[in-house]
Amino acid sequence: MRRKHRRSQDEGGDVNVTPLLDIVFIMLIFFIVTASFAREHGIDVDRPSDEPSEVEQEVDVVFIEIDQSGQIQIDSRNVDIRAVQANVQNMLSANPDAPVVVSAHEDAESGLLVRVIDQARRAGADNVSIATN
Numbered sequence: 001m002r003r004k005h006r007r008s009q010d011e012g013g014d015v016n017v018t019p020l021l022d023i024v025f026i027m028l029i030f031f032i033v034t035a036s037f038a039r040e041h042g043i044d045v046d047r048p049s050d051e052p053s054e055v056e057q058e059v060d061v062v063f064i065e066i067d068q069s070g071q072i073q074i075d076s077r078n079v080d081i082r083a084v085q086a087n088v089q090n091m092l093s094a095n096p097d098a099p100v101v102v103s104a105h106e107d108a109e110s111g112l113l114v115r116v117i118d119q120a121r122r123a124g125a126d127n128v129s130i131a132t133n
Contacts, residue, residue, distance in 0.1 A: 033050035062091045062100040062125070064116055068107040072116060082114055096124070103131040 064084070065073045072079050074087050092098060100120045102112045113130075120128050 006013075012027050030035050060087055060095040060098040062098055064088075064100065064102045064120070066102070066104040066108045066116060067114060068105040070108060070112055073113075080113055081112070081119065084119040085123045088125060092124055097126075099127040099129060100125040101129050 016017075062073070067073070070086060072081060074084070074091075079087055090101060102113065102116055102120070104110075117128050117130075
């Protein structure tokens with residue numbers, strides 16, 4: 001008769017963890033290399049307060065208004081977004097230090113507001129502000 005050989009507890013089957021550690025380190029390196037470190041770009045906006053200021057308002061102010069339907073008005077004239085830069089340049093030629101104030105309706109698209117501010121800055125305006133109602 002044949003005897004069945006049983007392993008004794010002393011002989012034990014050791015588990016080799018070296019390949020497991022290799023895989024873990026390779027995965028760690030993979031995730032570090034593939035992680036995206038994107039830098040988000042934006043504009044700085046100082047939010048105005050709702051309280052009226054006691055400072056006298058300057059007479060020469062370039063006022064741009066955006067209504068709820070997306071119409072842009074400069075000096076009560078409807079203007080296309082592509083003509084904002086030219087109009088602001090024209091108005092700043094008389095007074096280069098004049099501030100530009102953009103007032104947008106709360107239902108207007110924020111992307112349009114950003115494009116108007118960008119066009120005003122391209123026109124050479126150093127002081128572009130956002131007005132509240």
